[in-house]
Amino acid sequence: MVGLPGAGKTTRARQLAVAHRALRFTPDEWMIALFGDPEAGGRRDVLEGRLITVALQAVRVGTNVVLDFGLWGRDERSALRWLAASVGAPCRVIYLPVAPDVQRARVAHRQVVAPHTTFPMADADLDAWRCQFQEPDAAELGGAAIPAPPSGSAGWAQWAAGRWPSLSAGERA
Numbered sequence: 001m002v003g004l005p006g007a008g009k010t011t012r013a014r015q016l017a018v019a020h021r022a023l024r025f026t027p028d029e030w031m032i033a034l035f036g037d038p039e040a041g042g043r044r045d046v047l048e049g050r051l052i053t054v055a056l057q058a059v060r061v062g063t064n065v066v067l068d069f070g071l072w073g074r075d076e077r078s079a080l081r082w083l084a085a086s087v088g089a090p091c092r093v094i095y096l097p098v099a100p101d102v103q104r105a106r107v108a109h110r111q112v113v114a115p116h117t118t119f120p121m122a123d124a125d126l127d128a129w130r131c132q133f134q135e136p137d138a139a140e141l142g143g144a145a146i147p148a149p150p151s152g153s154a155g156w157a158q159w160a161a162g163r164w165p166s167l168s169a170g171e172r173a
């Protein structure tokens with residue numbers, strides 16, 4: 001799942017999980033349960049690495065998985081597409097765009113009706129995050145060939161191990 005907060009990722013991910021009998025991994029749920037904080041000093045990256053590791057184990061034994069991560073960066077998406085392919089699993093990038101006014105209304109509504117599922121988000125944060133977000137293009141959404149890893153990186157496996165520290169090469173094997 002790709003999109004900004006309030007885009008509707010978790011809502012869609014729940015639907016996909018039912019429709020495709022899939023495991024759904026929503027890091028916000030884990031971060032709230034474990035630490036009560038969305039980042040917890042970098043622990044989100046560590047958590048996501050473990051969730052990816054479990055996701056790869058699941059798809060290897062034939063279970064569908066929905067990674068409800070947000071995935072703002074193209075390289076993150078490329079790395080995960082590569083990891084899926086490395087274990088022979090088809091992979092879809094699902095992007096939910098959301099206009100700023102709709103996003104603000106949804107985030108505010110969610111904060112009121114389901115504060116235990118989310119974190120306070122200031123309008124200034126939403127604006128800054130939108131600037132950081134790298135929107136997927138048609139090629140990416142259509143499952144086009146995975147681009148080469150960034151220069152200086154030996155490959156997507158190495159890039160992924162740097163991005164998600166708990167994703168070790170040994171455990172992917």
Ligand SMILES: Nc1ncnc2c1ncn2[C@@H]1O[C@H](COP(=O)(O)OP(=O)(O)O)[C@@H](O)[C@H]1O
Pocket residue numbers: 003004005006007008009010011012106107109110
């Ligand atoms: N397609 C939609 N139309 C209207 N409201 C939606 C839609 N999808 C989600 N919502 C509502 O918007 C809020 C944010 O949705 P959520 O799935 O939590 O977004 P995300 O996981 O991307 O942050 C929730 O209150 C949800 O009920």
Ligand SMILES: [Mg+2]
Pocket residue numbers: 009010011026028068
């Ligand atoms: Mg969500």
